[in-house]
Amino acid sequence: xxxxxxxxxxxxxxxxxEQRAIIDRVLAENKNLPGATxxxxxxxxxxxxxxxxxxxxxxxxxxxxxxxxxxxVVSFYSFFTTTPRGKHTVKFCLGTACYVGGAxxxxxxxxxxxxxxxxxxxxxxxxxxxxxxxxxxxxxxPTMVIDKDMYGRMHPNKLPQIxxxxx
Numbered sequence: 457x458x459x460x461x462x463x464x465x466x467x468x469x470x471x472x473x474e475q476r477a478i479i480d481r482v483l484a485e486n487k488n489l490p491g492a493t494x495x496x497x498x499x500x501x502x503x504x505x506x507x508x509x510x511x512x513x514x515x516x517x518x519x520x521x522x523x524x525x526x527x528x529v530v531s532f533y534s535f536f537t538t539t540p541r542g543k544h545t546v547k548f549c550l551g552t553a554c555y556v557g558g559a560x561x562x563x564x565x566x567x568x569x570x571x572x573x574x575x576x577x578x579x580x581x582x583x584x585x586x587x588x589x590x591x592x593x594x595x596x597x598p599t600m601v602i603d604k605d606m607y608g609r610m611h612p613n614k615l616p617q618i619x620x621x622x623x
Contacts, residue, residue: 460513551590
């Protein structure tokens with residue numbers, strides 16, 4: 457048995473009956489498809505919101521693939537997360553143009569406003585802050601994306617008004 461399936465926290469989706477039913481349904485519907493690993497993980501990310509380490513072990517067991525394969529996919533693709541995200545996701549571009557244009561200052565100002573570093577979620581679960589390498593809007597540097605809204609030519613003094621819309 458996979459070790460991560462021992463001593464699972466009560467808050468893990470595997471231990472919550474409604475979420476466990478979703479996980480089992482996604483596995484049952486997709487386990488025999490070509491590329492089942494990616495299909496299952498995409499569906500779980502979409503429906504549960506994250507893929508915990510115990511969930512990865514469970515998927516590996518049910519698909520009969522090594523845990524390393526599941527973990528490799530989850531850790532490689534940035535759209536997968538192993539912990540719950542906030543209701544809104546704020547991403548700061550750290551590509552060269554954005555970095556030079558002031559992205560580190562935007563991140564620092566955001567930390568002052570909402571109290572979390574990149575990779576963290578506010579206590580109330582409203583906002584997760586992340587960084588990314590490039591969003592393809594270098595002419596608008598520095599940029600940030602909140603959910604699907606892109607904000608370009610950002611300056612720290614614009615952040616309070618923008619972030620307040622999402623809190």
